[in-house]
Amino acid sequence: MIARLRGEVLEADSSPIVVDCHGVGYEVHVPHSVLVEHGIVGEPIDLYTCLVIRETEHTLFGFSNHRQRRLFEMLREVKGCGAKISIALISTLTEGGAVEAILTQNPKTLATTPGIGPRLAERIVLELKDKILELQIAPISGRAAVTPLKSTSQDDQLAEALLSLGYRRQEFEEAAAQAREASDNLEEQLRHALRSLKK
Numbered sequence: 001m002i003a004r005l006r007g008e009v010l011e012a013d014s015s016p017i018v019v020d021c022h023g024v025g026y027e028v029h030v031p032h033s034v035l036v037e038h039g040i041v042g043e044p045i046d047l048y049t050c051l052v053i054r055e056t057e058h059t060l061f062g063f064s065n066h067r068q069r070r071l072f073e074m075l076r077e078v079k080g081c082g083a084k085i086s087i088a089l090i091s092t093l094t095e096g097g098a099v100e101a102i103l104t105q106n107p108k109t110l111a112t113t114p115g116i117g118p119r120l121a122e123r124i125v126l127e128l129k130d131k132i133l134e135l136q137i138a139p140i141s142g143r144a145a146v147t148p149l150k151s152t153s154q155d156d157q158l159a160e161a162l163l164s165l166g167y168r169r170q171e172f173e174e175a176a177a178q179a180r181e182a183s184d185n186l187e188e189q190l191r192h193a194l195r196s197l198k199k
Contacts (some may be wrong), residue, residue, distance in 0.1 A: 004046070004047065004048055004049060005021060005026060005028065005045075005062060006045070007019040007022070008042060008043070009039065012040065015031075016028055017030055017039060019045055019047070030047070030061070030063070031091040031094075033091070037064065048068070049062045049069070050069055052083045071095050074128060075098075075124065078128065080120050081124060085120075089110065092113040093109065093110070093113065100194065101125075102125055102129055102132050103129065103132060104191050104198070110124055133161075158179065158193065167197065171197070172193060176189075176193050179193040
């Protein structure tokens with residue numbers, strides 16, 4: 001299993017890119033964000049990778065961090081969401097955008113990805129909405145990364161989650177208060193607050 005790849009970018013016009021590692025060129029399929037950040041020929045690159053093996057082909061996928069790779073792996077566990085669709089989703093929405101769509105149970109946003117229809121989008125939300133908070137997720141539109149919730153009071157957990165998504169305390173105080181009134185469940189509170197903040 002190839003878990004990580006360090007080398008020099010040989011080709012980067014589009015995905016897959018080619019990475020030279022000690023004279024061996026590896027073809028690696030990457031999300032658009034990796035192409036934008038690291039797609040400069042001759043520059044060093046460090047990728048977290050996932051090797052997908054099928055009867056007729058071995059395909060290597062590369063990611064900028066382990067969180068992005070784990071999201072890819074979680075998406076692949078959903079029936080009908082293969083490797084190509086999973087990486088297309090991360091490319092279209094970014095990992096942060098995908099996580100936010102799942103957390104707020106917004107299958108319409110997921111369905112903007114080529115290859116993802118309404119049924120698959122709903123299945124992704126249904127199967128991953130309770131798992132997604134386990135991840136540390138890359139930034140949403142430049143916001144700070146999502147971090148696991150700390151074992152503090154529930155009120156503090158909601159604030160911690162919103163802070164980690166990049167919202168400032170003064171932005172979410174009202175939405176958080178309404179969310180706490182609406183539910184005692186942390187995940188429901190988070191979804192309620194995010195819906196309010198998106199209005």
